[in-house]
Structures are given as C-alpha cells and as structure tokens.
Amino acid sequence: MRIGIYGGAFNPPHRGHAIGAIRAVEQLRLDKLLVIPSGVSPHKPMPDGTPSAASRLDMARIAFRDVPNAEVSDIEIRRPGESYTADTVREIERVYPDSEMFLIVGTDMYLTLERWYDAEYLLSRATPAVTLRYTDALERIEAASVSLERRGVRTEIVRNGAIEISSSALREKFAHRGGAEFVDDEVYRFILRERLYGVKPDFDRLRRYAYAMLDVKRIRHVAGCEEEAVALAKRWGVSVDDARTAAILHDVTKRLTLEEQLELCEIYGIVLDELERESDKLLHSKTAAALSKREFSVNSGVSDAILWHTTGKADMSPLEKIIYLADYIEPNRDFTGVEAMRRLAYEDLDAALLLGLRSSLAELLEKGKIPHPNTLGAIASLERDT
Ligand SMILES: [Fe+2]
Numbered sequence: 235m236r237i238g239i240y241g242g243a244f245n246p247p248h249r250g251h252a253i254g255a256i257r258a259v260e261q262l263r264l265d266k267l268l269v270i271p272s273g274v275s276p277h278k279p280m281p282d283g284t285p286s287a288a289s290r291l292d293m294a295r296i297a298f299r300d301v302p303n304a305e306v307s308d309i310e311i312r313r314p315g316e317s318y319t320a321d322t323v324r325e326i327e328r329v330y331p332d333s334e335m336f337l338i339v340g341t342d343m344y345l346t347l348e349r350w351y352d353a354e355y356l357l358s359r360a361t362p363a364v365t366l367r368y369t370d371a372l373e374r375i376e377a378a379s380v381s382l383e384r385r386g387v388r389t390e391i392v393r394n395g396a397i398e399i400s401s402s403a404l405r406e407k408f409a410h411r412g413g414a415e416f417v418d419d420e421v422y423r424f425i426l427r428e429r430l431y432g433v434k435p436d437f438d439r440l441r442r443y444a445y446a447m448l449d450v451k452r453i454r455h456v457a458g459c460e461e462e463a464v465a466l467a468k469r470w471g472v473s474v475d476d477a478r479t480a481a482i483l484h485d486v487t488k489r490l491t492l493e494e495q496l497e498l499c500e501i502y503g504i505v506l507d508e509l510e511r512e513s514d515k516l517l518h519s520k521t522a523a524a525l526s527k528r529e530f531s532v533n534s535g536v537s538d539a540i541l542w543h544t545t546g547k548a549d550m551s552p553l554e555k556i557i558y559l560a561d562y563i564e565p566n567r568d569f570t571g572v573e574a575m576r577r578l579a580y581e582d583l584d585a586a587l588l589l590g591l592r593s594s595l596a597e598l599l600e601k602g603k604i605p606h607p608n609t610l611g612a613i614a615s616l617e618r619d620t
C-alpha cells in the first residue's frame with residue numbers, strides 16, 4: 235500500500251492545500267493520503283490567535299473531504315509534547331507495517347529535511363515528495379536532492395500548480411474583510427461561525443450574492459436600506475457590521491415565488507403558521523433569515539433582525555428596530571410623512587418604530603388584509619413601554 239503523509243499546521247487549510255493533496259494522490263498513485271494537522275510544531279511556533287487544535291482538525295476534515303483516498307488524522311494532535319514527524323512515521327509504520335510511505339513537503343521544508351529530528355530513520359522509511367509550485371526555484375531543490383541522493387534517498391516531485399497563497403497571508407486577509415475566495419466555502423462558513431482569525435465579514439462578497447438574487451429596483455432599495463441601517467446603528471450604538479449584514483440580506487429571497495419560498499421553508503425546516511403559508515410577503519423574511527444563517531453564518535441577532543423586519547414583534551432588540559425602520563425610511567422611500575418619520579428615527583427610536591408599525595397596520599386594514607399577530611404584539615409592547 236502506498237501511503238502519503240501530508241502534515242502541516244493547516245492554519246487555516248486553504249484551496250492550495252486541497253489541490254496539492256489531489257495532485258499528490260494522482261502523481262504518487264497513493265492508496266491512502268493521511269492529512270495530519272500538527273500539534274506543537276518544533277519548526278514553527280503557532281502564531282497568536284491560532285484556533286484550538288480541535289478547530290484546526292475540524293477545518294481540515296472539511297477542506298480535504300473531497301480529496302480521493304484522503305483521511306484526516308489526529309495522531310499528532312493527540313500525542314502529547316512536541317510533534318516530530320519521525321514519531322508520526324513510526325506510529326503509521328506500526329499500523330501499516332508493509333506500506334511504502336511518502337512524506338509530502340513544500341519546498342521550504344524540503345530544503346531542511348536533513349536537519350529534522352531523527353532524519354536518519356525518517357528518510358530511510360519515507361520517500362520525500364516535494365510539491366513544486368510554479369514560482370519555486372528548481373536549482374535549490376536539485377542541490378538538496380543531490381545531497382539526499384548521496385545518502386541513498388530518492389526524491390519524488392509533485393507538480394502542484396496550486397494557487398499561490400500562504401496561510402499567514404490569508405489570516406491577514408481575513409482580518410481585512412477578504413480571503414473568502416482562497417478557502418473552501420464550507421471552511422469559510424466555519425471560520426465565520428466560530429469567529430476565528432478576527433474574521434470580518436466580506437461585504438463585497440455579501441452584496442454580490444444578494445444583488446444577484448434581486449431586480450434593479452430592489453437592489454436600489456437594499457442599498458438604501460444598508461445606508462440607513464448603518465446611520466441608525468451609529469446613532470443608537472449598535473454594531474455597524476451587524477446592521478450592514480442584516481440590511482444587505484434582509485430581502486435576499488424577495489424575488490422568489492410563493493412556491494419557491496415554500497420549497498426553501500421545507501429545505502430549512504421552517505414551520506409556518508396559516509397566514510404565512512399564503513403570503514410571500516411574510517415568507518420572504520423567514521426564508522431570508524434562514525438562508526443568511528445557513529449560507530453566511532450570520533449571528534442570531536442578525537438573523538432575528540431579518541426575521542422580524544416585516545411584521546415586527548413584541549420586545550424587539552435595538553438591531554431589530556433599526557432594520558425594521560431602515561426598511562421603512564431608507565432614502566428611496568417616498569410617502570407622505572416619510573421626512574417626519576426619518577427625523578423621529580434619529581430622535582426617539584421607539585416612537586419612530588411605533589409610528590411605522592401603526593402606519594403599516596392602518597395600511598393593511600385599509601386593504602382589508604388581516605394583520606399578523608406579531609405586528610399587534612409589537613405595537614402593544616411599545617404602547618406598554620411608553
Ligand atoms: Fe422585506
């Protein structure tokens with residue numbers, strides 16, 4: 235059996251790692267590829283803000299899930315003390331005594347191989363396989379391979395051709411609202427959900443996604459809503475990132491038909507009341523909230539603000555109030571009294587909200603429609619508090 239050993243901090247695992255792994259399996263004709271996130275590395279101390287070993291393991295399991303014959307192993311994370319590759323190879327040898335092992339390393343690591351702990355044993359048991367990127371200097375690798383050959387160690391070359399990104403550059407990008415395109419979507423969701431690497435939401439990506447689902451008129455409304463929500467968040471001391479996220483996504487499912495809305499409810503396991511089942515206007519806030527949570531890992535404060543933006547509800551949070559109002563008074567809105575309501579929103583949030591809720595209730599009744607109980611609950615709770 236041909237076994238590849240692919241170790242690394244995977245902090246985080248990115249698309250380049252996965253592509254490298256696929257190339258290694260193909261070119262070395264591996265029956266098994268063991269992906270092994272390191273424990274405490276003797277080569278490099280982990281940088282500040284490194285997620286727990288368990289999180290790195292989870293991310294690796296997601297990132298390598300589609301690599302043929304790959305298996306993510308926790309042997310280095312489980313082993314106490316320093317992580318030495320020679321010890322890892324010994325452990326693998328015990329489990330697979332007759333295997334042919336390949337040690338998959340990047341060029342930097344390859345150049346130092348002879349100085350690794352217990353290199354004698356390591357190199358006698360595992361054939362180094364160096365993954366070559368386009369930009370790597372071949373001369374230095376050749377020199378190192380000649381030196382290894384003198385010890386009777388042959389070198390395999392894996393032509394990688396993967397995207398050029400390092401985990402450290404990626405961590406930097408995450409903190410500056412970027413980086414999403416360099417990792418698997420699922421890994422990015424994990425990072426967002428667990429708030430790893432000081433990640434900040436990538437609003438350009440969010441807008442691209444949301445706008446692609448909307449028509450031109452609605453895009454203008456959503457952009458206006460974002461602008462208003464951000465201004466209100468600043469005025470009322472609410473997280474601007476949360477307000478922006480909720481505003482961008484609040485109408486993301488608005489263009490879907492009633493059937494499509496119901497289909498999404500099924501997929502996301504959304505339970506509906508009678509009024510909701512018949513109204514795409516009510517449904518779109520529910521599906522948008524669920525989609526935002528599922529696809530963009532927004533926090534529950536944000537998804538609740540999306541959820542309640544149409545009906546309101548009793549005892550709304552400040553963010554929920556802001557999104558409800560931003561939707562109502564964003565710059566493209568033009569109805570009698572909008573100016574007064576806008577002014578009020580910056581003077582007395584609750585009074586403006588009450589005004590908005592009462593106006594939409596009146597509008598519903600005028601059209602002969604049944605108001606949602608949550609709207610009545612919202613009005614009652616505000617009247618009680620003021
Ligand atoms: Fe809406």
Ligand SMILES: [Fe+2]
Pocket residue numbers: 455459484485561
């Ligand atoms: Fe809206």
